[in-house]
Amino acid sequence: MSFPSISRRLVAALLCCGLLSPAAAGELLDTLSWDGFVETYQALQLAAPQDTQGSRARARLRLYAGEGDRQLFARITAERDLAFEGNRIELDEGYLDLVGRGWDARLGRQVVIWGRADGLRIVDRVSTLDSSESLTRELDEVRLGVDALRLRRLDDSSQITLIWSPRFRPGRAPSEVWALPDPVPEGVARAGVERPGSALDAGVFAARWSYYGAGLDLAVSVLHTWEDLPSLDRESGADGAITLVPRHHRLTLWGLEFARPWQSFVFRGEAVYIQGQRFEPADWRDPLRREDLLHWMLGLDWTPGNNWTLIAQVSDAWIPGYGQGLASEAHTPVLTLGLTADLLRETLEFSNLLFVRPNEQGYYNRLSLDYAVTDRFHAGLGLDLFGGEEGAFAFYKENDQLWLKLKYSF
């Protein structure tokens, strides 16, 4: 499908929905422009047998049409996975923006990103995640677009946002290389995944008030959604045998965010209270446990000068009603430390991000260098290192990898 062809289809769809007049549609197409990139990524396992853990070629196209108060945007990605022989071409985003005095609206597939955390997902739960490569892809690459209507009431420095997505889009589970061990022994019967239905009340609903003003940013939100990945419900048959039923459950999340600058620092934080999240039991034969969860993060950004930035974050997922019989602990803290520097007149970016899970004495360290060979051509080199006594980071010990990325933007 050619670029203009995709754009024409989008415009045609909007015409059918009665959102554009034929004249407005023609005007949008007249202003069509595009950009994007092609990229290749290779990741090699450091330990024996030194398998290829990632090998892909990717092309992304961004289309823009319209000006002023009516604009159309589409982001399309074509990917060929050479390591696992998978191909995909997907409309990551495709939406129409309408802007009025004191309001705006966005209709279509869109990525929604909330929150103040870096590399941690706390309030940011509207868009689900593609976790096929676990943590090793940038967070901005793995958010899945939601098919939604977003309305905003804009009043000076504050906004009220309402989001309705009629159809929940589940997340993607880790691929074979990055799959974590199943909490249930092999051989236990497993039913097919039960996804949320298509009824009107099975959608995703969100509301958020946010303020961006002198010396302070604030936001409060509520989100009524589904679990990204299904929980494994236990169902007993007449013979007492347990069948696992992967099922998405409803979640309601109450969020709070803030950011406050002071001299060369920014203090930021966010917290979410999740009602009735399912947790795995310590004994796999027991039913899932429903508990509320408070997940919070406090962070500090420091810019000492010369294009260096240091970012520190502390977070904890706390189960206030914690009791015996849960596979997880009452507190699951995560610490992160990030260091970035733009060197050589901002042509070389050095970045190191360290995740630490104290409960498991586990760590994940991502070191990367990105060099702008020219304004359009970038070469990246990175190292992902995992370690620990238990948990996901310990499990990924054998997945330490060196990666190379070449990217040409057009």
Add this chain to the structure above:
Amino acid sequence: MPSAQLLSRLLAGALALTAATTLAAPTGEEIMTRVDQRPDGEDRRSTMVMELINSNGSTRVRRMLVLSKDDGPDTRKVMALQSPPDVKGTAFLTWEYDDIARDDDRWLYLPALKRVRRIMGESRNDAFMGSDFTYDDLGDRSVEEDTHTLIGEERLDGHDCWVVESVPRGDDELYVRKQVWVRQDADLPIKVEFYDHRGLLKVLRVLEARQQDGFWVQFRTEMHNVQQDHRTLMTIEEIAHDTGLRDALFEVSAIQRGHLR
């Protein structure tokens, strides 16, 4: 009239003339205040191209849309990158305060992240996007942060200029002094020499300045870092003043849409 009386009157006249001349010459601080307060309209919309040229002649180009609007003594500014392609759509929103004791408010929108992030004010001595300009050089510096002394008058590029020396009042500054040539007919700097502890560091030359919409604009400016032999050429491709930019353009909600490209 006795000759002594005539001489006395001539001397008195000469003294009065000297005093009048002295009074007419502005002080260094007055000149730099006039430069700082030179009229530039209530709002501005411009497209700017920055070429970074190294000693081998290799060039990197950054192109951006810049919107700004006065808010009393303060200024609100949006800068959106149009190239290079990998950063296209990145936008900065800045609320700059005239009060030097008050930190500016700054937000960054990254199109890849689809998120607005509160950021701290860059160190004012940091280079602006890898160029030879610092944030201070681009006008973020207040007049009262330096001591300004008028050290002479010169004719430069066909214009009568005041020559003002500016020395920082505080410590920990990048420059130990600056020498500024200001056009007398326009209150417009057309050359600046920047000195650090090692001597001459950079030279700024205004290559083209003219009036647009009734306001003086430096259309082409070159900053040459003589110590690194690196140059930055800044060109304003187009600019419009007082077009009635709406206040809503200078709120976070505007850069969040990602429409500024």
